[in-house]
Structure formats: structure tokens, C-alpha cells
Amino acid sequence: MGDELLALGGAFLAAGVVARLGRRIGLPTIPLFMLAGIVFGPHTPGVAFVEDPRDLALLASLGLVFLLFYLGLEFTVDDLVDGGRRLAAAGGIYLALNIGGGLAFGFALGWGAREALVIAGVIGISSSAIVTKLLVELHRLANPETRLILGIVVIEDLFVALYLAILQPVLSGTQGVAATLTSFGKAFAFLIVLGSIARWGSGFVGRLISSDDDELFTVCFIGLAVLAAGLAEELGVSEAIGAFMIGVVLAASPSADRIKRLVLPLRDAFAAVFFFAFGLSINVSDVASVAGPIGGAVILTVLVNAAAGLAAARLYRLGAEPATNVGLTILARGEFSLVLGAVATAAGLDGRISPFVAGYVLVLAIAGPLLASRTPWIARRVPAPLISSRR
Amino acid sequence: MNEGQPAGLGVFEVALPGIGHRYTLPAADGGRVVVVIHHSGRSDLYVFPPGASVDQPPSATIWLTDDQARRFGAVLGGAYFKPAVVADVETVIGDLLIDWVTVRADSPATDYSIAELEIRRRTRMTVVAILRDGATVLAPEPAERIRAGDRLVVVGRQEDLGGFLRHVVGPGDG
Numbered sequence: 053m054g055d056e057l058l059a060l061g062g063a064f065l066a067a068g069v070v071a072r073l074g075r076r077i078g079l080p081t082i083p084l085f086m087l088a089g090i091v092f093g094p095h096t097p098g099v100a101f102v103e104d105p106r107d108l109a110l111l112a113s114l115g116l117v118f119l120l121f122y123l124g125l126e127f128t129v130d131d132l133v134d135g136g137r138r139l140a141a142a143g144g145i146y147l148a149l150n151i152g153g154g155l156a157f158g159f160a161l162g163w164g165a166r167e168a169l170v171i172a173g174v175i176g177i178s179s180s181a182i183v184t185k186l187l188v189e190l191h192r193l194a195n196p197e198t199r200l201i202l203g204i205v206v207i208e209d210l211f212v213a214l215y216l217a218i219l220q221p222v223l224s225g226t227q228g229v230a231a232t233l234t235s236f237g238k239a240f241a242f243l244i245v246l247g248s249i250a251r252w253g254s255g256f257v258g259r260l261i262s263s264d265d266d267e268l269f270t271v272c273f274i275g276l277a278v279l280a281a282g283l284a285e286e287l288g289v290s291e292a293i294g295a296f297m298i299g300v301v302l303a304a305s306p307s308a309d310r311i312k313r314l315v316l317p318l319r320d321a322f323a324a325v326f327f328f329a330f331g332l333s334i335n336v337s338d339v340a341s342v343a344g345p346i347g348g349a350v351i352l353t354v355l356v357n358a359a360a361g362l363a364a365a366r367l368y369r370l371g372a373e374p375a376t377n378v379g380l381t382i383l384a385r386g387e388f389s390l391v392l393g394a395v396a397t398a399a400g401l402d403g404r405i406s407p408f409v410a411g412y413v414l415v416l417a418i419a420g421p422l423l424a425s426r427t428p429w430i431a432r433r434v435p436a437p438l439i440s441s442r443r
Numbered sequence: 444m445n446e447g448q449p450a451g452l453g454v455f456e457v458a459l460p461g462i463g464h465r466y467t468l469p470a471a472d473g474g475r476v477v478v479v480i481h482h483s484g485r486s487d488l489y490v491f492p493p494g495a496s497v498d499q500p501p502s503a504t505i506w507l508t509d510d511q512a513r514r515f516g517a518v519l520g521g522a523y524f525k526p527a528v529v530a531d532v533e534t535v536i537g538d539l540l541i542d543w544v545t546v547r548a549d550s551p552a553t554d555y556s557i558a559e560l561e562i563r564r565r566t567r568m569t570v571v572a573i574l575r576d577g578a579t580v581l582a583p584e585p586a587e588r589i590r591a592g593d594r595l596v597v598v599g600r601q602e603d604l605g606g607f608l609r610h611v612v613g614p615g616d617g
Contacts, residue, residue, distance in 0.1 A: 131460040184461050191504045193465060194477035194489035196497045202460045312482065373498045 062101035063108065064321070066092045067328045078189075078425070080182045082386040083417035085324045086410060089331020096336060105332040108325060115326025116394070117281045117295040118319040119387055123180065123209055124299020125312050132210070135203040142200060142364035143207030146382070149363075151176035151211075153356040161345055163402045166223055170396045173215055174409050175349055179386025180205050182417070186381055186424055197374035200364060201381055212388055213296050217243055219392075220290040223399035235288055242289045246280075246297035250304050258305025270314050273302065292391060323387070330390050331410070333397065338407035345404075346411040353416065354423075357383045362438050372439045373431040380427055384420040389413050477501070484509030540601045543574075544612050548591040552611040558585035566607040568599030 070088035071081040094100045102108055132139075154175030158168030183205055192198055221235030249257065261272035277298050284294025302311055339346075361379020365371075370378070393409030396402075423430070455467040463481040470476055473493030480486050485508060489501040507515060546553055552560055563569055573580040573587065574594040580587065589595070589611075597607060 126461050128460075131458065134458060180461060188462070188481075188487075191487075191489070191501065193459065193462065193479040193487055194467075194491070194501060199457055199459060199465075202462065206460045309482070371498050 056107065059102045059107065060111070060325075062092070062099075063089075063325065063328050066101060067324045071324075078421055080179075080185060080384065080386065080417055080421060081324075082179065082181060082327055082390070083414050085327035086331040086334075086390065087414065089328040090334045090336065090410070091331075093332040093334070095334065102329075102332055105329050108329040108332070111322060112326040112329035112394075113291065114278070115319075115322035115324070115329075116292055116391060117278055117322075118315060119323050119326070119391070120292045120295040121277045121281075121299040122312070122315060122319045123212070124296040124301075125303045125308060125315070127206070127209055127296075127300050127303055131203070131206045135199075135206075138367055139200070139203040140207070142367050143204045145363045145367075146204050146360040147176065147208065147211055149356045149360045150353075153352055157349060157352055163404060166399075167396070167402045167405060169219060169222060170392050170401065170405060171349075171408075173212075173219070173392045174385075174389040174405075174412065175353055177208050177212055177215075177385075177388040177392075178205065178382045179384045179388060180209060182384035182386045182420070183381055186384060186421055190425055192377065192381075195374065195377065197365065197368070197370055197378050200368055200370075201378055204364065204378075204382060213243070213293060216290050216293045216296070216395075219395065220288060220293070223395065223401065224288060238287055239289045239293075242284060242287060242293070243297065246294075246301060250297070250301040254301050254304035255306075257301055258307055262305075262307055266314060269307070269310070273311055273315070274318070276302075290395065292395070326394075327387075327390060330394055330406075334407055334410045338404070339411040342404050342408045342411065345408055346415060349408075349412050350415050350419070353383065353385070354419075362434075365439070372434045372436075373427060375439060376427045376431040376434060377424070380420070380424045380430070383416065383423065385413050385416045480512075484512075486512035538600060539598065540604060541596070541598050542604060543594050543596045544608065546589055546591055546593045546595065546612060550591070550611065550613045552589045552613075553591050554588060556586050556588045557583060560589070560611065562607070562611065566599070566610050567603045568597045568607040570595050571598050572596040 067085040067088040070091070071084040074084040074087075075081070090096060092099055092101050093105070094103050105112075135143075151172050154172035155168060157175060158171030159165070161168070161171065163171075183201065187193055187198055187201065217239040218236070221232060221239055224235065257276075261269065261276055263269040263272065277295055280298035281291035281294040284297075285291040302308060358376075358379040361377075361382065362375050364378050365375030368374075389409055390413060393406050396405045396409075453469050457465045457467075459465050459479065463479060463483075466478045466480070468476045468478070470493075474495065475491045477489040477491070478486060479489070485506055487504065487506045490503040491499065492502045495502075557570060570583060571581075572595075573583050573589070574596070575590065575592070595611070597604075599607065
């Protein structure tokens with residue numbers, strides 16, 4: 053027991069110290085937690101806190117559960133409806149370009165069809181956490197494009213839920229049309245049942261676990277979240293989607309804000325373990341061997357995001373600088389890419405996916421905030437015909 | 444993108460998913476102040492100079508903790524100090540008006556009781572409190588005598604305020 057506590061304490065501290073150093077030069081924390089896992093892992097010389105990533109497996113999966121649970125808690129239909137058709141169009145264009153580009157790139161790599169489907173998500177979905185943090189830290193909350201950026205992120209979050217629901221049956225590698233249809237059916241039945249509870253039964257679920265006492269309340273909603281995740285996993289739907297959907301259910305209950313406040317420190321701590329544990333499994337020489345695909349994916353992501361940003365800005369008739377801000381802020385990749393990397397590894401897909409995801413997230417984690425903080429300079433170099441003239 | 448839905452009194456509101464709410468307030472000099480209230484309780488203030496286009500960065504940004512923001516709001520709301528020039532500021536809720544007036548030595552009401560003045564019958568306004576020598580007389584009795592220097596808190600309809608001022612405070616203003 054002492055050994056395990058030493059390992060876990062070392063993991064937390066290593067992640068915290070590396071992320072602190074990175075914060076000084078304005079880097080986001082998520083990729084740095086992962087970097088700490090690579091540096092202090094078994095594949096790199098020097099201190100290794102944890103010899104076997106599987107030692108942290110349960111705690112890391114709690115990180116995944118809390119990440120998705122919190123995402124569900126933050127999700128409200130109002131945020132989508134408020135944006136109207138224009139936001140739906142902007143989000144649709146963003147997803148079509150990014151997921152489409154990622155899927156084409158995945159097939160071009162030739163690692164396999166299931167691998168391509170994972171890579172589409174890795175490349176296509178931005179990091180809600182990093183995008184939100186960037187907007188706050190760059191003092192852009194008052195900007196005209198900020199609502200649009202956050203709206204696109206909300207649409208992406210909804211997409212993540214549907215995408216994970218589709219992905220799991222595909223990854224489990226069921227053979228035959230009937231078996232595949234059954235697992236799709238199970239996934240969507242699960243979504244529909246929990247979606248209906250969110251729509252009509254959230255008051256009941258809220259009362260079931262509600263308590264004036266923070267301690268009792270926390271214990272109950274954690275139990276509910278972890279149970280739903282486990283149940284989903286048992287049904288073959290993926291624990292992530294179970295945690296997300298129970299978050300959506302509780303988001304509609306009156307105690308949503310209180311749950312968010314109470315679960316936040318848990319999410320931060322266990323998510324750090326999840327990112328660290330992902331880093332542990334990464335071998336630097338494996339990352340070097342997929343340097344070519346990483347470089348290609350980064351260039352593709354920058355181009356596709358710039359295009360999607362310009363297209364969304366045209367819809368909203370925004371100028372050059374807001375248009376550039378949209379494309380470059382939403383470029384950040386982080387937790388979802390890593391979640392998908394972990395899902396792919398767990399499903400036994402091509403071993404190159406994990407190092408690919410690690411390298412890709414690291415490069416974009418450094419390049420994204422750097423580019424986003426220099427948009428005024430970049431915006432002046434955007435060719436005028438690409439910008440909406442009717443303002 | 445527009446600045447959001449009108450939230451009343453020239454304030455525009457827009458929800459920022461995952462962050463909180465954003466309020467845009469016009470300033471007297473033609474500039475604007477944007478307040479972002481985070482779910483975490485933190486508040487950001489962005490100040491834009493007069494004539495700033497939507498693409499222009501703010502001329503100042505500052506952030507406050509929940510506690511600081513509440514104190515800042517209370518200062519602006521006049522909880523600590525009311526500038527002399529707006530001493531007779533009125534608060535209107537629906538068609539209900541709450542106002543406070545100061546009685547002078549030469550006011551018609553000085554040294555008369557509320558019953559003698561027939562304030563409610565003649566002005567249709569009600570004195571709900573008297574602030575006197577740092578103490579408060581809540582819901583004063585009809586026999587309560589009004590003295591010079593009293594601050595009267597009155598409630599009624601906006602259109603009745605003028606008659607009340609003439610009857611109780613006298614020429615000039617409260």
C-alpha cells in the first residue's frame with residue numbers, strides 16, 4: 053500500500069510541477085499533465101513513479117468519468133437553441149470540415165478503418181477546457197466572436213456524445229450485420245432512455261440524491277455517476293457516454309450548480325491522473341516514429357480550422373480579426389483527443405494511435421495558444437476577399 | 444454578432460456557455476463597459492473607450508472575486524455614499540416608487556404630526572420610515588411628529604410625488 057501511495061503522490065506532484073512550469077510561459081495544463089507522465093514513466097530514463105500504467109487504471113478511469121460527467125452537467129439545450137440556425141450552420145460547417153478532414157486523413161494513413169474513425173475524432177474535436185481558458189486569459193470574453201466560439205464548442209460537445217455512442221460498437225469489433233445493428237441499437241436505446249430521463253425525470257433523480265448536507269450529497273451523486281458509467285460499459289456503450297448522460301440528467305435538476313461546484317475539484321484531480329496515466333504508456337521513440345503523420349495532421353488541423361473560422365465569420369459578418377480569432381482559438385486539442393486515444397488503446401487498435409495522439413496534442417498545445425495570442429498580427433495578413441465585406 | 448438580448452435599462456445580456464453571463468452597459472461618454480459574471484463567482488470588467496469599434500481591444504480589463512464584485516456593486520449602487528447631486532434619487536419598481544426626502548426647518552410639515560398633515564389622504568403617499576439622528580423609526584405612528592432634519596422614506600405612485608413634496612417638504616427640492 054505504501055508503494056502505491058508513493059507512486060500516486062509522486063504522479064500528482066510531478067504533474068503539478070510540470071504544469072506549473074508550463075503555465076509560466078502560457079501553456080495549457082492538459083498536455084503538460086500528459087508530458088509529466090511521459091517524462092516520469094517507465095519508457096524514459098530517470099525516475100519512474102509508476103512502472104505499470106495499469107496500476108493507475110481505476111483512478112484514471114475515474115478521471116474520464118468525471119471529465120465527461122462535468123461536460124454533461126454543463127450541457128443545456130438552451131445554449132443550443134439560443135444560438136439559432138446561424139449557430140447550427142456555423143457548428144455544422146466546423147464539424148463537417150474537421151471531422152471530414154480527419155476521416156480522410158485517417159484513411160490516407162492506411163492504419164485501418166476503425167483507426168481512421170478514431171483519428172477523425174482526435175483531429176476533429178477541440179478541447180472545451182483549453183478553448184474556454186484561452187478566452188478568459190486572452191481577455192476576449194467581451195469580443196463579438198466569443199459567443200460564436202463557445203456556441204461551436206457546445207455543438208462539438210453534443211457531437212462527442214453521439215460520436216462516442218457510435219464509436220464503441222464499431223471498436224468492439226462485432227462481426228456481422230445483425231450483431232453490429234444490435235450494438236448500435238443498444239447504444240441508442242441507452243441514449244434515448246437517459247435522454248428521456250433528462251427531459252422528464254431529472255426532478256425525480258434530483259430529489260432522489262438531494263440533501264442539504266454537502267457531504268451526503270457528494271457521496272450520492274458520485275455514486276450515481278460512477279454507477280451509470282459502469283452500467284454503460286457493461287451494456288457495451290462506453291463508460292464515457294454513461295457519465296456524460298447522467299451529467300445531462302442532473303444538469304436539468306435544480307441542484308446542477310451545486311453539483312458543478314462540488315465535483316470540480318474531483319474532476320481536476322482525477323482528470324490529471326487520467327492524462328498522466330496516458331503519458332505513462334507513451335514511449336518517446338514511438339512518437340518519433342510517427343512524426344510524419346503528426347506533422348501532417350497538425351498542418352491539416354491548422355488549415356481546416358482557419359477555413360472553418362473564416363466560414364463561420366462570414367455567416368456572422370465578422371471582420372478579419374474576429375474571423376482569425378475563431379479559427380485559431382478553436383484550434384486547441386486536448387482532453388477529447390486523449391480520451392479517444394485511451395479508448396482506442398483499450399479496444400486494442402493499432403499501437404501507433406497512442407503515440408500519434410500524444411505527439412499531436414503536444415504540438416497543438418504549444419502552437420495553439422501561441423497562434424491564438426498573435427491573431428492581430430495574423431489577421432492583417434488574411435487576404436481581404438476571404439473576409440465578409442458586408443459588416 | 445450582436446451584444447445579446449436587452450435586459451432592461453439599456454443593458455444587454457448574453458449567455459456564454461461554460462463561462463457565465465455577459466452584460467454590456469453603455470457609458471455616458473459613448474464608451475461601454477462589459478461585465479462578465481463567471482459561474483465560479485469571478486467577475487471580469489472590460490472597458491471600451493468612446494467610439495471603439497467591435498474589433499478593438501478594451502482599453503482596460505480587471506477581474507474581481509465574488510466578494511469584491513459585490514462590494515463594488517454596492518458602492519456603485521449608493522450603499523456607502525450617495526452623491527449630493529442625486530440625493531433625491533428615486534427607485535421605481537413597476538408603478539411603485541420609493542423615495543427619500545429630507546425635511547428642512549422651513550418645510551410646511553416641520554413640527555406637525557403625520558395625522559395632522561393627513562399625508563395619506565391628501566397626497567396618496569405613505570411614510571414607511573423616518574431616519575432621525577442615525578436611528579430609524581419604522582412604520583411611524585400617525586401621532587409621530589416630523590422634525591427638521593428628518594429623512595422620510597415614502598412609497599407611492601410616481602405621479603403623486605410632486606404633490607407630496609409641495610405638501611411636506613415645501614418649495615425647492617427634497
